[in-house]
Amino acid sequence: MKASVxxxxxxxxxxxxxxPEFRRATANMxxxxxxxxxxxxxxxxxxxxxxxxxxxxxxxxxxTTSDFLGTLAAQGVARPxxxxxxxxxxxxxxxxxxxxxxxxxxxxxxxxxxxxxxxxTALLWLEAGLTDWVIAIxxxxxxxxxxxxxxxxxxxxxxxxxxxxxxxxLTVELDARATAPPxxxxxxxxxxxxxxxxxxxxx
Amino acid sequence: MNxxxxxxxxxxxxxxxxxxxxxxxxxxxxxxxxxTPLTHGGLGxxxxxxxxxxxxxxxxxxxxxxxxxxxxxxxxTIGTIADFVLLPGKSE
Amino acid sequence: xxxxxxxxxxxxxxxxxxxxxxxRAVLADESNIERGLGRVPDTAEPGASRAAFLARxxxxxxxxxxxxxxxxxxxxxxxxxxxxxxxxxxxxRDFFTxxxxxxxxxxxxxxxxxxxxxxxxxxxxGLRGPAxxxxxxxSASTQALAMAALWIRSGAVRRCLVGGVEVLSGLTxxxxxxxxxxxxxxxxxxxxxxxxxNLSEGAAFFCVEGAGAREPLCELRGWGFSSDAFHVTSxxxxxxxxxxxxxxxxxxxxxxxxxxxxxxxxxxxxAANDLSEGIAVYHLLGDTPASxxxxxxxxxxxxxxALEAVICLSALRDGVIPPTHNLKSPDPKIPASLIREAVRxxxxxxxxxxxxxxxxxxxxxxxxxxxxx
Numbered sequence: 001m002k003a004s005v006x007x008x009x010x011x012x013x014x015x016x017x018x019x020p021e022f023r024r025a026t027a028n029m030x031x032x033x034x035x036x037x038x039x040x041x042x043x044x045x046x047x048x049x050x051x052x053x054x055x056x057x058x059x060x061x062x063x064t065t066s067d068f069l070g071t072l073a074a075q076g077v078a079r080p081x082x083x084x085x086x087x088x089x090x091x092x093x094x095x096x097x098x099x100x101x102x103x104x105x106x107x108x109x110x111x112x113x114x115x116x117x118x119x120x121t122a123l124l125w126l127e128a129g130l131t132d133w134v135i136a137i138x139x140x141x142x143x144x145x146x147x148x149x150x151x152x153x154x155x156x157x158x159x160x161x162x163x164x165x166x167x168x169x170l171t172v173e174l175d176a177r178a179t180a181p182p183x184x185x186x187x188x189x190x191x192x193x194x195x196x197x198x199x200x201x202x203x
Numbered sequence: 204m205n206x207x208x209x210x211x212x213x214x215x216x217x218x219x220x221x222x223x224x225x226x227x228x229x230x231x232x233x234x235x236x237x238x239t240p241l242t243h244g245g246l247g248x249x250x251x252x253x254x255x256x257x258x259x260x261x262x263x264x265x266x267x268x269x270x271x272x273x274x275x276x277x278x279x280t281i282g283t284i285a286d287f288v289l290l291p292g293k294s295e
Numbered sequence: 296x297x298x299x300x301x302x303x304x305x306x307x308x309x310x311x312x313x314x315x316x317x318x319r320a321v322l323a324d325e326s327n328i329e330r331g332l333g334r335v336p337d338t339a340e341p342g343a344s345r346a347a348f349l350a351r352x353x354x355x356x357x358x359x360x361x362x363x364x365x366x367x368x369x370x371x372x373x374x375x376x377x378x379x380x381x382x383x384x385x386x387x388r389d390f391f392t393x394x395x396x397x398x399x400x401x402x403x404x405x406x407x408x409x410x411x412x413x414x415x416x417x418x419x420x421g422l423r424g425p426a427x428x429x430x431x432x433x434s435a436s437t438q439a440l441a442m443a444a445l446w447i448r449s450g451a452v453r454r455c456l457v458g459g460v461e462v463l464s465g466l467t468x469x470x471x472x473x474x475x476x477x478x479x480x481x482x483x484x485x486x487x488x489x490x491x492x493n494l495s496e497g498a499a500f501f502c503v504e505g506a507g508a509r510e511p512l513c514e515l516r517g518w519g520f521s522s523d524a525f526h527v528t529s530x531x532x533x534x535x536x537x538x539x540x541x542x543x544x545x546x547x548x549x550x551x552x553x554x555x556x557x558x559x560x561x562x563x564x565x566a567a568n569d570l571s572e573g574i575a576v577y578h579l580l581g582d583t584p585a586s587x588x589x590x591x592x593x594x595x596x597x598x599x600x601a602l603e604a605v606i607c608l609s610a611l612r613d614g615v616i617p618p619t620h621n622l623k624s625p626d627p628k629i630p631a632s633l634i635r636e637a638v639r640x641x642x643x644x645x646x647x648x649x650x651x652x653x654x655x656x657x658x659x660x661x662x663x664x665x666x667x668x
Contacts, residue, residue: 001449023226053522058408060430065466066387072469073388077262080254081225083470084528084652087376088409088430093653096522102536104520105655106438109378109428111410117427124445130520130543147401174449201451202425251528254474271475 001127004168005197007042007160010189011035014141021098026064026085027141028057029094031156035137036099039160046160052103052134053092054121056114058151060088060107063143091139103131113203114138115157115185120201123174126163133162138185157185169193176200210237213285217260221281224259225252237282245280253278264288299444300511300664303363303502305356306605307349308592309333309495313356317602318609321591321617322637331479333495333593334463344406345381347415349498350460354416361502362509363454370452371417371426372443374435374459376597378409378428381462388465412460424452430597432651433561434520435459436499437600437659441518443503458500459601467494467596474528482564482594483621484587485573485633492563495593499601511664512608516644517550519543523654529567530650534575540656541579541648548644548660552580555660556642557616559607560631561650562587563594568650573629576648582632590621600649600657607645607661614641 014030015022022030032055040046068082084090089107096105104125108117115138122136137158140151161172170191172184178198181187188197214237221227221241225248239245241253248256257268257278266288268274277287306313309327310320320327327333335349350373358365386403389395405411413428425446429435436459443455471477471494478491503515521543523536530537545552558576562569564587576585588606595602610616616638625633647659 018229020229023229052520058410060409062407068470069384069387069466070391072465073391075262077258078469078473079258080251080470080473083466083473084251086466086470087432087652089376089432089435089651089653089655090527092431092522093527093655096524096654097527100524102522102524102539105522105653106429106431106442106520107653109409109430110426111408111414114410120451121427121442124442124449124451127449128445128547146404147397148404148407149401174451201446201449249526251474258473 001123002171002173003123003126003161004164005159005161005170005172005188006168007039008158008188009035009038010155010157010186012155024081025094026061028061028091028139031141032091032095032137032139033098035156035158036095036135039135039158043160046133048099048101050103050131051101052125052131053095053101053105054118054134054136055092055107056118056138057088057109058111058114058140060109061086061090063141066143066146115183116180116203119172119184122161126161133160135160136185157189159185159188170195172197174199174201210285210289213288214281217281217284220259220263221256224255235281237285238280240280241278260284297448297506299447299503299505299515300508301501301503301513301515301608302508302511303357303361304512304605304608305353306497306499306602307335307352308497308602309335310592311336312352314605314609317592317605321588321606324620326481326591326620328481328493328593331477331493332463333493335496344379344415345462346379346412346460349462350416350458351419353498354456354458354500357500357502363502365420365422367421367423368452369422370424370443370446370455371413371422372439372455372457373413373416373428374439374597374601375409375412375428375461376430376432377464377466378412379406380464380466382406384464384466431655432653433596433599434649434651434655434657435597437647437649437657438520440501440515440604440659441657444515444518447503447505454504456500457503458498459598460498461496461595461598463494463496476565478564481621482590484562484564484589484619485569485625485629486622487624487626489564489566489569492565493593495595497595497598497602499598499605513611513661514664515659516662517544517548517660519547519658521656525654528652530571532571534571536654536656537572537648537650538575538579541575541646541658544646544658544660550644554644555580555583555646556644558583558585558646558648559603560585560587561648562589562619564589570629572648572650573631577630584616584634584638585631586617586619586634588617588620600647604647607647611642611645611661611663615639
């Protein structure tokens, strides 16, 4: 299975800009929205409505979960906005709503290889004809207040893929013999035009 | 404090609670009054925002919304929330 | 395209341990909801992961039925919303009230990434092949079965173990309560007087394999995913996204609406879900029989699609369409053809539908293996 990468982007920090449409957004949501905006700038003709979206994350909405449980424990108050945002797929829910994307959407979690599986899932969706265009994105946000293991990578990295061979500036291909880079979506975001990424199905 | 002044004071406190609870920092507080609706034609909030505001108002003023009917009746405008806060008793 | 089959299944639910217990409860109209919640009767060892305990009970049953000895290259796809939350939720709450140390919390939070559940199951079964965990809310295990089919068709794996796991937690109970979505009474899907959902816990696992499968329980024949892009927690009022997912599932299965013998609905008992889904089901499938079994086993969130797939496969085997339990006065605004008494007839294709927060929709088609095209 081979696909073209039409656009790719990496975002290190979420926007601090005061945008009304982001008033309920978590850090992960803002990071991903910024990454998707970069992709859409690179692919202005894309029909977002039918575009698929696969998010990979290690810790998901840990910060929001912690805020919800912290407020509940300390004040006895269960805050509905925090709960709806604490579900790890709230990020893709926000993105599909914000960008009016109605294609297939999935959120997957893996301690260290979430980006890899997001990318291979996107490739399979193209191969199976679930969608003609799909965005694979990985995202995580550190929570300094909590004592937890180091994050595999903080920030968001995303790539827009399609089946067609000649549209993209990069290609990505499944190859059982290849050794994948530890951060394949980050690799795509920084690769020069003409770059080819080969990766095995599992990391 | 007379009752009008007291209500105005509560209206201002309710505005602060709402701005904080559903993150309306982009809204100019001077444009929000007791008559401002929470939803259409006002702050443009949705049902989840209203639930969040109910929780925040309950916590701030130590007063419980007894059921959904009471919530619907009083969580319409900033002023009707102030009316709820000013009702006697701990639960309505 | 090569066919994909399910050869083993296992379940643990508030009805008890075993797929047969769940099916028996459905047929006997035996609700296992108490005070609005569906708890699995037995408990894990103190200190052990309850999520892993439920998963183990379900995958051991599935593996035994399929006659599988797990091989290192077998695939694994799990679905959950909160994973092993039972190991870290209380320490996190205690941390905020200064009742636990930073070190103790650090040890507990090691289990917070949902991927830790994948690692636990991989370790127990000695699996070293591809392993993925989906957390697309209440559509997660439906998606997991579909992804297993794609893995097998692409040749990435020959066989794949798929499961949904969910434990009851303070996070989900208090969270759903804060959204005013919980019913303290047994839920009444599609009823005029429905007042909310019953959260529950459980796990269901499946052995999924490609050509050469022996004695399959069914062919996993169709799948469809979509997004509402409408609201964070409420479905589209006319079921736009839900319609798209079910329609896509029929298309991949290569069947038409009239071929569907029964739709097993998500039917949670929430006002918005049932209306939206009921409209979408009617628009796509007209008077095809439809029902929800949530009043028996509750809503196990990410595990619900898997638990209800066990019911679908049991129905396919026995030729019985179970009714919507606790449906006394159908909502006249819901046009779907809701079944209120069990119907005995041979079933060819069953459509399983799920909706999730975030507007995540997913649907599957289970077909009688070797049945009509």
